Amino acid sequence: MADEKKLFKVTIDNITIEVEPGTSILQAARRIGGDVAPPAMCYYTKLKGSGGKCRTCLVEVAAGSTADPRPMPKLVASCRTNVMDGMVVKNITSEKVIDARNGVVEMLLINHPLDCPICDQAGECHLQDLSYEHGKEGTRYEFERRTFKKHDLGPYIQLHMTRCILCYRCVFTADQLTEKRVHGVLDRGDHSEIATYIEKSLENDFIGNIIDVCPVGALTDKTFRFKNRVWFLKPVDAHRNCNHPKCNGKATLWYRGDEVFRVTARKDQWGEVEDWICNECRFEKKKTSDWEIEGPTKVNRHSVISQGHYVGTVRPQEVVYDVMGGRAPKLLMDIHNVSEVNRPEIDLSKLERPAHSTDFSPHEER
């Protein structure tokens, strides 16, 4: 048939599949799934123009196509390189890729504050996942880590610039979801930062989505900040009749006991938002009675928590077992338990530098 589309055959880590022309290597690899899918810190399927920046998704192209089987000279960003018919790609089967990715992860971490114990993103942070899966133990970086002046983004969203990995996702989100973007990247290089040029609050009624796209804890929900740890919460799918014409009111509510601690958009297995939600749903509707409950969210994310990478640390308390459906999260439980970071009187966001364990030690009056 004339309009029958020819499919492209692509082989990634020795597994061959057929995909539509125009599919990126990353998307093809995700179709195979598992370890074959490269980690992606900046690409976001729903955001046009995203990707290519973080370089975590680099892969080796061992053969360009059937027509031109030459290998590509450099590693390529799989999120921004489309497959060709007969292409042969190596991801985890390539030593070059493993080596380069190690380097990228190390680079992403050298200036990261590593303040996971007090970061709201901990447990659902892609950088955390990335560093456990692809990073090396210890650091070769012996310098003071970079810090930034605080910027206030208004009543809903907290910006913690020191944690930002400059993936630009929030910039694309604001560009593509709101009429007028008021934040962006200022300056350049290692001194570039996410900010509003003149202190402005982000108030567009879809701007809350930048919290969900942020792979790290740089943008967090002020209405949830320091209220709880993600792994204590039970995600439940729910919907409501939202009046906003662009919002279909499909969300995930995060419960502890009977209380809704936060509302987020629903995410797929790659951690990407399925449907954008409006600020009202996200920030204002925190009562069960606001929502129609559908049932527990299927957690099939491959986060550090669900993988139990934290062997050898203090065992978690039983309640966590229950909440996590029998899995054994060991992440930083001990620190959390002694630090009392949930004490609202300690505002770690006021610190001018990355937080350190001494900053939230109960024995030290600050």
Add this chain to the structure above:
Amino acid sequence: MGRKLLLEKAHVEGIRGYDVYRREGGYRSVEKALKTMTPDQVTEEVKKSGLRGRGGAGFPTGMKWSFLAKPEGVPRYLVCNADESEPGTFKDRYLMEFLPHLLIEGLIVSSYALGSKSTYIYIRGEYAWIPDILEQAIEEARANNFLGKNILGTGFDCEIYVHRGAGAYICGEETALIESLEGKRGNPRIKPPFPAVKGVWDCPTVVNNVETLAAVVPIINEGGEAYSKIGVGKSTGTKLLSACGNINKPGVYEIDMTISVEEFIFSDEYCGGIPNGKRLKACIPGGSSVPILPANLLLKTAKGETRMMNYESLADGGFPKGSMMGSGGFIVLDEDQCVVRNTLTLARFYRHESCGQCSPCREGTGWMEKILKNIEYGKGKSSDIDLLWDIQRKIEGNTICPLGDAAAWPVAAAIRHFRDEFEWHVKNPVESQHRNFGLAHYADPLEVVPA
């Protein structure tokens, strides 16, 4: 004395103005091209000339032009890259200051070849006074019907606009330049698509260096074939070099690529040798991004041949034993210069100029600078040298644009050729604060490796 095709008239009194320029034979190439040639014939002449891009990469210009997509009804653009910010490079500035009409003339002919009706000169912000010179030249050209509507009655319309950058090295990278020209943040784009297909406002675009576009004038006047006979091999025509550092006569020189590096440094016609009787230690022959070479490898290739001032000879030996013509920024270091300090200076530059999009470049450039600072100020460790090597290796080839490579190469080359100087710094933290390593063995004749 080599032939001069670009700077021959640079010192004619009043050459900056239209009347003198015209009297000296200016704008003949516009008349010839527009009245007697088709656009494709102009491109064909440029192809025949063998002209290679003078902005750094040395890509054949005629071939680049022939890649330009030409869909019906879509405008095409020519952009002149006058962002010249590579440390050590100041040849475009010289050309624009002294011979603004030569650039405008080249731009008109090139715009005709490519079908660009709006042509842009993107000029670095720090060249604050040059836009006025260029704009005056544009005005004069328009007043004489070399620009505007229906040029010389041939039906070809063309305008040239001068666009000032805000002072960022990265905006010299062609896709960052295009973003900046569009009024956006100057982040390099991810290629493909290439500018030849989607450039300025998503239209097909050619970006060329100032000197490249000026060279189109003699190519059209004398013919591509005649141009290709000047020089050697694939290094055709003449090349502008901006020479600086420890030399008696810093400045901009036009060479025909048949002279040796030694002649260029020591002859009175060019750099005039090294002042104060000092000896040559090292040289960065093509702008800060290209590998530094010690004196012995600079003057002779690893095969023991005399190294010549042209694309092939400078690159002879590849990265391990050679360098690059690059942008023509020729930086000479005498025996009193410290390679560690020089490398630190370059690392600081690249850290400051990285756009910050890719993690390896954004983070790695800063890291390298910090380590180099420690070594330079007597706080380095032996392991730092290997660490530096590993960091540059992790940046090179893994970034969106070549700035990452440009930041990695100088560090790699410095460690490759001057490792003992780095080690000396680490082992003599106190002494290295008041004395330089000196010439050491860097000018000693090398054992010839048979090819």
